[in-house]
Amino acid sequence: MTRSNHVPEIPEGKRTHKYRFFEILPAFLSYSAVILLFVLSLINPILGAIYLLIIIATTLVKAVGSAFRMIQGHKIMLEAEKVDWAKRLNDLEDTHAAYEKRRDENDKSYGFDEHVQNLRLLSALEGEQALKPTEIYHAVIVTAYNEGLETLVPSVEAVRDNTFPSERIIFVLAYEERGGAKMQQVAKELKQQFDGVFRDFLLVKHPDGLKNEIVGKGPNLVYAGHHLAKYVENSGIPKENIIVTSLDSDNRMSKKYLDYVAYEFCVRPDRQHYSYQPISIFTNNIWDAAAPMRVIAVSNSFFNIISTMRPHVLRNFASHSQPLAALEGMDFWSKHTIVEDGHQYWRSLFYFEGKYGVVPIRVSIGQDAVLSDSFWKTLKAQFVQLRRWDYGASDVAYVGNYLFSKECKIPFWQLFPKFVRLLDGHVTLAYMSPIVAFGGWVPMLMNLSTRGALAFNLPNVVGMIQTIAAIGLVITVITSLKMLPPRPARYKKNRSFLMVLQWILMPVIAIVYQSAAAFYSQTRLMLGKYMEKFDVTEKVVKND
Secondary structure (H helix, E strand, O other), rough: OOOOOOOOOOOOOOOHHHHHHHHHHHHHHHHHHHHHHHHHHHHHHHHHHHHHHHHHHHHHHHHHHHHHHHHHHHHHHHHHHHHHHHHHHHHHHHHHHHHHHHOOOOOOOOOOOHHHHHHHHOOOOHHHHHOOHOOOEEEEOOOOOOOOOOHHHHHHHHOOOOOOOOOHHEEEEEEHHHHHHHHHHHHHHHHHOOOOOOEEEEEEOOOOOOOOOEOOOOHHHHHHHHHHHHHHHHHOHHHEEEEEEOOOOOOOOOHHHHHHHHHHHHHOOHHHHHHEEEEEEEEOOOOOHHHHHHHHHHHHHHHHHHOOHHHHHHHOOOOOOHHHHHHHHHOOOOOOOOOHHHHHHHHHHHHHHEEEEEEEEEEEEOOOEEEOOOOHHHHHHHHHHHHHHHHHHHHHHHHHHHHOOOOOOOOHHHHHHHHHHHHHHHHHHHHHHHHHHHHHHHHOOOOOOOHHHHHHHHHHHHHHOOOOOOOHHHHHHHHHHHHHOOOOOOOOOOOHHHHHHHHHHHHHHHHHHHHHHHHHHHHHHHHHHOOOOOOOOOEEOOOO
């Protein structure tokens, strides 16, 4: 790992013309995709129809592929949760002996054959590349702003209940000074409650109003990261042996998560060049959330499951783990964006000059669906959360500016496909839903004076294709029911029926929330009205 590598940062203040071009590009393409349907339909209804059918056919192919990966990914997630990762991690203490013992076993559990191959390869390694599991430490940073004990205690308990030895876990509560006296008191009570559970329980208060920082999670993480690095240095623990996991206040990790990450960390000789990405599942409070929020929460959960089935395009999202030495080398996370999680992928990729990857960790970290103290506040809070996520379109300019610069140290044909996928993902998210929902009527409405059969029958054709695509929705509904946690006693059985009925809202939600939020964020970028404040999603907890 080269500590001298330069990591480009998001510019503060005025942007260059090239940077502004890439900031405008996502919105320009998103709006153009919709406008083009009207223009082509006006020129010739057949052109409009062909354009629409190409878009819908592409959507259908993607939907079929996503449904397949979702089923496969959900099955693998369940299998990975059953694996004794602590046992596999222990095998790495003496890889030669473990290989001789395991190679003839008839174990059909997830990844066992790969585990045997890892033992065989590691038994041949000598020197610095071989790392013993007992030399590994985990540091878990939980960020908090104004959350209460009802939210934070279950998250800390989930870390405590991990199968990884607690004496090698350093817990860091990174809380905001702007959270006020209440947050300060919550932090003190948490330390008192969990004092002695971990190797140490560190409280790190991020001061308010520091220079060159946005108001958001990223600066809090960076401040806590520097504090952690000093603590580790004073403790004499090699920084190369520490894995840092960043969590939101409502995140509840699988009890096998830390062992799983430690295992994947150990079996990679170039382990510093990776981050480790779990599956974020928004089901902590799914029974309490309103129907529109439940649909969005489950859809996002499925997206994260599907992403783990495509490791070559997997990027950091929400909670993730990364070695402390690598983090310190790149000055931790960014302090200049409200989407520090996805942005961290690009910072790491640039820091390691393209020699960087994300390892899927196929166990879950539970998160809350959006829930406020009233229905209308919840609807608003959901849109605010989605527009913040969709502001990841700002990375288009960050990546494009670096790609087309003399400072770029990554081969063009390695980075360019990643840039195209990034751009396409954000543009497609914006324009796809409204075109699929209403595009079938455009060629006909733009040519009412003509008698083109294709234009007038297009709504029926589109309807037939949408009916076929509904098969994917059925698969989604069935799989979503399998993911539900036990129904709380405060709800009757008819609540389960609503979990099925809620999916009739999917078309409306796709347009009102997902597409509109994407257009909103991209338009802000296009106009140079940057989002520089992290709007914290309210987390209301209901109890029986």
